[in-house]
Amino acid sequence: LSMTAITEFKKHGVLPQDLQQEIENTDDQYLKTKLNDMFLIYSNFEKKLQGEYIEDTDLLTMLSNTIEDTDIVKDSLIYIDEFSGFTYQEYEVLKKFIKLAKQVTITVCADSLEPSLKPDTDIFYPNKVTISKIMNLVKEEKLELENTVYLGETPRFKTDELKYLEKNIFNNRAKKYDKKVENIKLFLAKNQYSEVENVAKNITKLVKHNNLRYKEISVITKDMNSYSSLIRAIFNKYDIPVFIDEKRDLNQNIIIKYILGLLEVISKNFSYDSVISYIKTGFCGIEEDEIFKLENYCTKWGIKYSKWKNDFEYGIKDEKDKQDVQRLNEIRKEIINPIIKLKNDLNNKKTYEAISRLIYEFIVSQNIENKVIEKIQKLEDKGLIDLANEYKKSYEIVISLLDDIVETLGDTETTIEKYINSFKVGLKNSSLGKIPGTQDQVIVGDVERSRSHKVKVIFIIGINDGVFPSNNKDEGFFNDSDREILKLNGIELAKGTIENLYEENFNIYKAFTTAEEQLYLSYASTDSEGKSLRPSMLIIKLKKIFLSLKEESDVITKKYEITNKNVTYEQLLENIYKLNENEQIDDIWYMVYNYYKNQNDYQ
Numbered sequence: 001l002s003m004t005a006i007t008e009f010k011k012h013g014v015l016p017q018d019l020q021q022e023i024e025n026t027d028d029q030y031l032k033t034k035l036n037d038m039f040l041i042y043s044n045f046e047k048k049l050q051g052e053y054i055e056d057t058d059l060l061t062m063l064s065n066t067i068e069d070t071d072i073v074k075d076s077l078i079y080i081d082e083f084s085g086f087t088y089q090e091y092e093v094l095k096k097f098i099k100l101a102k103q104v105t106i107t108v109c110a111d112s113l114e115p116s117l118k119p120d121t122d123i124f125y126p127n128k129v130t131i132s133k134i135m136n137l138v139k140e141e142k143l144e145l146e147n148t149v150y151l152g153e154t155p156r157f158k159t160d161e162l163k164y165l166e167k168n169i170f171n172n173r174a175k176k177y178d179k180k181v182e183n184i185k186l187f188l189a190k191n192q193y194s195e196v197e198n199v200a201k202n203i204t205k206l207v208k209h210n211n212l213r214y215k216e217i218s219v220i221t222k223d224m225n226s227y228s229s230l231i232r233a234i235f236n237k238y239d240i241p242v243f244i245d246e247k248r249d250l251n252q253n254i255i256i257k258y259i260l261g262l263l264e265v266i267s268k269n270f271s272y273d274s275v276i277s278y279i280k281t282g283f284c285g286i287e288e289d290e291i292f293k294l295e296n297y298c299t300k301w302g303i304k305y306s307k308w309k310n311d312f313e314y315g316i317k318d319e320k321d322k323q324d325v326q327r328l329n330e331i332r333k334e335i336i337n338p339i340i341k342l343k344n345d346l347n348n349k350k351t352y353e354a355i356s357r358l359i360y361e362f363i364v365s366q367n368i369e370n371k372v373i374e375k376i377q378k379l380e381d382k383g384l385i386d387l388a389n390e391y392k393k394s395y396e397i398v399i400s401l402l403d404d405i406v407e408t409l410g411d412t413e414t415t416i417e418k419y420i421n422s423f424k425v426g427l428k429n430s431s432l433g434k435i436p437g438t439q440d441q442v443i444v445g446d447v448e449r450s451r452s453h454k455v456k457v458i459f460i461i462g463i464n465d466g467v468f469p470s471n472n473k474d475e476g477f478f479n480d481s482d483r484e485i486l487k488l489n490g491i492e493l494a495k496g497t498i499e500n501l502y503e504e505n506f507n508i509y510k511a512f513t514t515a516e517e518q519l520y521l522s523y524a525s526t527d528s529e530g531k532s533l534r535p536s537m538l539i540i541k542l543k544k545i546f547l548s549l550k551e552e553s554d555v556i557t558k559k560y561e562i563t564n565k566n567v568t569y570e571q572l573l574e575n576i577y578k579l580n581e582n583e584q585i586d587d588i589w590y591m592v593y594n595y596y597k598n599q600n601d602y603q
Contacts, residue, residue, distance in 0.1 A: 002041045005477040008494050009042065010057040013088035016043040018491060025489055031482050038477070053408065060089035064096050073100040080106045084506060085130045088492075091137060098143050106134060109510070113148060119502055123170045126495075126503045158517050159183040161546070166513045169538075170505065174545050181549045186542070187522040188535075188553040192462070195524045196230045198554065199459050200238040202520060203442060204563050206457060214241055216456040219444040220511045222470060223462045226528065231444055239564050243386065245445040253394045255372060256427060258283045262362070263420045266343045270336070272304035283371050284335050294328055308336050338365065346416060352409035355419050356402045369395065401426045447507045458515035463523040465534035469504045508538070525555055560586070569596060 009019075019039040026032050049055060054062070067073060078101045086094060098104045108131055110124040115132055119125040138145045157163045161183045168174035185202075189195030199219060206212045221227045228244050235242045261278035268274045276295055279286060286294075297303070301314040312329050316322050342362050349355055363369070372395045379388035404426060414422070443455075462468070478486070480496035487493075495503065512519070521542070523535050543549060552559075560571050575589040596602040 002038065002477065005038055006042050006045060007057050010055070011087040011089055012493050013092070014491055014493070016046060022486065022489060022491060026485065028485060031485060034478065034482065057089070060093055064089070064092040067093070067096050068100065073097060075102045077102055078104045080104070084109070084127050084503065086133070091133065095137060095141060098138070099141070121170070121172070123505050123509045126499065126506055156516055162513070162515060162519060165519070168545055169509060169512050177546045181546045183518045184546060184549060185518070185520045186539070186549055186551045187520070188551055188555060189522055189524045190555045191526045192226060192524045192528055193230060193234070194554050195461055195522050196227065196234045198522060199461060199520070200234050200240060201561055201563060202459070203240055204238055212456060214440045214442045217442050217459070218455045218514070219442060219459045219461060220447060221460070221462045222447045222467050224446045227462060228444070235442070237567055241441040243441040243443050245443060253390065254281055255391060255394045255398060257281050258368070259359070259398055260420070262339065263416065263423070265339055266346065267416050267420060270305050270308045272298060275308060279335060283366070283368055286331055286335070290331060293324070294331055297328055308332065309340060338362065350413045351411045352414050352419065352422070353406045353411055355414070355416070356406045360399070360402055397430050401430060447511050454516070455514055456517045457520065458511070459520040459522070460511055461522050463521055463536045463539055465536050468536040468538055469501065469508060562588070562592070568592060569602060572596060
């Protein structure tokens with residue numbers, strides 16, 4: 001929490017001496033205690049960095065201090081687009097841009113340049129705050145403001161329903177749309193799995209029958225954690241190329257699991273679970289069936305801890321058993337002996353630098369880089385470009401992280417347990433951002449990160465209560481009232497929960513107004529654990545505005561459709577089961593049955 005708060009202070013130009021002054025100014029004892037704690041941590045943190053390290057948050061400050069010494073910006077044309085707000089550091093850079101450049105054009109999405117009088121009902125409130133700050137910056141610095149260009153038309157929308165939605169999505173007095181609704185679709189799903197499957201079916205139909213490209217379709221959600229793995233699996237089943245715009249947790253990456261698994265084996269002294277998990281990462285050069293034999297043998301005879309260091313001698317009754325156990329011993333030595341040597345070396349090395357060097361040497365001795373290259377090649381051959389790029393990037397991150405640990409912690413003494421924690425912290429701050437692997441893909445993004453232009457069809461999924469909009473109660477190290485007191489005394493930090501809600505409303509507006517032609521909306525009745533979910537108030541509002549909007553659902557009856565070969569085969573099996581239960585099925589499934597019966601792969 002304290003490090004998050006320090007980052008917040010730096011972004012908004014607050015220095016330790018500002019906190020010291022604020023401690024003297026405030027009468028609020030609770031806030032005073034927090035500020036004292038922050039001053040102590042922040043001032044020591046700055047002292048530690050001084051003259052030795054540069055923190056990411058300082059880079060913009062360094063830029064604003066040095067940009068005048070270069071010719072990069074002088075006499076250039078600068079366009080700043082898609083920002084709804086700036087931090088103090090960004091405003092400082094912006095100030096220098098305006099002074100040095102020939103012209104700076106900033107686009108802001110709002111219905112006017114006037115300050116908002118009703119933030120509760122004005123979806124453009126956060127953007128109007130940004131406009132006011134830019135105006136003040138221009139006035140204070142005595143800079144020239146050219147005539148404002150106001151884009152009043154909305155040429156994006158090709159259908160009447162989407163035009164009407166843009167004007168009325170947050171209008172509490174909106175009139176009813178009395179025409180037929182054809183370009184907004186609503187779906188109530190039995191659960192999140194069937195919701196994503198419905199999206200996949202519709203995308204398949206749009207591409208096959210409406211001549212759309214995958215890149216002209218986007219999927220937006222506010223709950224990426226719940227939906228990303230479902231989308232990845234289901235879209236793969238439907239042969240839909242997809243790029244999921246998310247920062248992946250590196251701890252789940254197979255290469256990271258290998259390194260962490262190695263450290264866990266040492267820290268847990270060759271426990272059964274740690275050794276088996278390490279072997280299963282796939283970098284030990286052991287065939288899958290031999291891994292299963294080893295796992296079964298170790299489970300049966302309780303192989304753990306020091307037993308890994310000795311030859312296996314259990315369960316030998318005849319010559320065949322002897323040969324099998326002999327092979328398991330060869331595998332054991334191949335895997336365990338190098339780790340025993342590493343553990344012995346680590347016992348003699350107690351600094352971060354020494355441990356990092358030993359781990360790097362172990363990675364080299366086990367030929368991990370070449371094994372990663374082989375896996376990348378196999379993934380590329382299968383067309384799994386995203387995963388191949390992830391493998392490449394994650395290996396680079398591991399090596400870079402070892403360098404960073406040596407650079408920052410160097411000769412500091414540590415234990416293997418503390419080293420593992422430091423390594424995990426480094427991984428947490430090195431989450432894996434991805435770039436699209438191919439051009440023609442469906443883009444999946446969350447409401448905050450999505451930047452979709454020229455998209456004909458948008459699917460917005462998971463429109464459930466508490467998600468759209470979210471129940472954001474996390475106020476951070478400083479709560480809303482703390483922030484208000486600091487703001488009144490000249491220290492403005494990041495937005496509180498109320499301002500975040502205003503910003504979220506604008507993001508929702510942006511998501512609902514991205515599509516040019518069609519908008520597909522859906523929500524689930526239960527989550528992955530079977531708990532019931534309620535529709536968002538946005539669903540209720542849309543039903544009131546668009547009276548003829550029809551809601552489809554698979555809660556009571558599942559709709560079967562012919563899509564691709566694998567999915568249709570699964571649905572055929574479901575229909576055969578229904579037939580065996582004396583339920584009526586559509587005649588088309590008899591034809592489908594005959595088709596698969598004549599296919600060698602499915603016979």
